[in-house]
Amino acid sequence: MDARHADGSAGDANYSVIGSGYAHYRQPDPQIAALVNDLLGDAQTVLNVGAGAGSYEPTDRAVTAVEPSASMRAQRPAHLAAAIDAVAERLPFADDSFDAGMATFTVHQWSDLRRGLAEMRRVTRGPVLVMTCDPDELDRFWLAHYAPEVIAVEARRYPPIAAIERALGANVQTLAVPIPLRCTDGFGEAYYGRPEALLDPGARLANSAWSFVDPAIGERFVAALGRDLASGDWDRRYGHLRVQPYFEGSLRLIAGGPPG
Numbered sequence: 001m002d003a004r005h006a007d008g009s010a011g012d013a014n015y016s017v018i019g020s021g022y023a024h025y026r027q028p029d030p031q032i033a034a035l036v037n038d039l040l041g042d043a044q045t046v047l048n049v050g051a052g053a054g055s056y057e058p059t060d061r062a063v064t065a066v067e068p069s070a071s072m073r074a075q076r077p078a079h080l081a082a083a084i085d086a087v088a089e090r091l092p093f094a095d096d097s098f099d100a101g102m103a104t105f106t107v108h109q110w111s112d113l114r115r116g117l118a119e120m121r122r123v124t125r126g127p128v129l130v131m132t133c134d135p136d137e138l139d140r141f142w143l144a145h146y147a148p149e150v151i152a153v154e155a156r157r158y159p160p161i162a163a164i165e166r167a168l169g170a171n172v173q174t175l176a177v178p179i180p181l182r183c184t185d186g187f188g189e190a191y192y193g194r195p196e197a198l199l200d201p202g203a204r205l206a207n208s209a210w211s212f213v214d215p216a217i218g219e220r221f222v223a224a225l226g227r228d229l230a231s232g233d234w235d236r237r238y239g240h241l242r243v244q245p246y247f248e249g250s251l252r253l254i255a256g257g258p259p260g
């Protein structure tokens with residue numbers, strides 16, 4: 001179940017290939033971080049699972065980070081605590097060890113979602129937050145027109161929101177997260193109003209879905225988008241997005257309250 005890649009990556013994505021530019025392209029977005037921070041409430045101790053390079057980790061609370069990939073652990077900035085090498089499905093902590101738990105852009109990579117979230121629930125006294133994408137809403141993004149294969153990969157990987165809600169148990173609330181136009185966290189939809197940015201291979205690589213499709217699909221995407229940008233076709237269809245301050249796409253924050 002916990003098959004690992006060479007650098008320890010535990011999920012379906014291999015971060016020894018993807019990971020080296022991740023932190024550059026995936027800076028936590030301040031507006032999204034503020035939402036996460038609000039939902040963490042007054043928690044003083046926070047567990048971050050699938051922590052990667054530390055995006056969205058609060059800096060004013062005691063954070064314990066769990067991250068199986070060595071490449072991702074190496075990208076954690078010096079001001080954050082070193083991450084523990086472990087997986088969600090088997091957390092090396094006693095019951096009720098933390099005030100709150102968080103897992104951002106990671107549950108779709110876990111080998112056992114229910115077990116991972118049950119583990120987070122077990123070791124956390126208060127809220128458990130999951131930030132993820134709703135697989136039923138991915139085609140709101142214009143990428144569906146240019147690279148439907150990438151959207152299809154994502155739709156297969158992201159667990160249904162209802163499955164996450166069920167696994168989190170009591171007092172669950174799910175929020176649609178508005179994505180800001182200048183979103184600094186380069187997940188796919190972050191580029192909804194800045195199509196040129198997705199022509200950069202590094203920006204695509206920082207989204208693991210691209211690593212699951214044939215490189216020819218990336219090349220076809222770049223050619224087609226480049227052509228439509230040059231001819232004005234993209235702007236005729238989607239140009240309003242260049243100035244739309246927020247995009248409501250597939251991004252969701254699911255907060256499961258303390259049990260009972």
Ligand SMILES: C[S@@+](CC[C@H](N)C(=O)[O-])C[C@H]1O[C@@H](n2cnc3c(N)ncnc32)[C@H](O)[C@@H]1O
Binds near residue numbers: 026072086103106
């Ligand atoms: C897309 S990154 C997200 C990192 C960070 N949370 C963020 O928001 O930028 C997904 C992370 O989940 C980690 N991961 C994959 N499978 C995991 C598992 N079973 N348990 C814990 N982390 C896992 C990967 O190594 C990777 O660092």
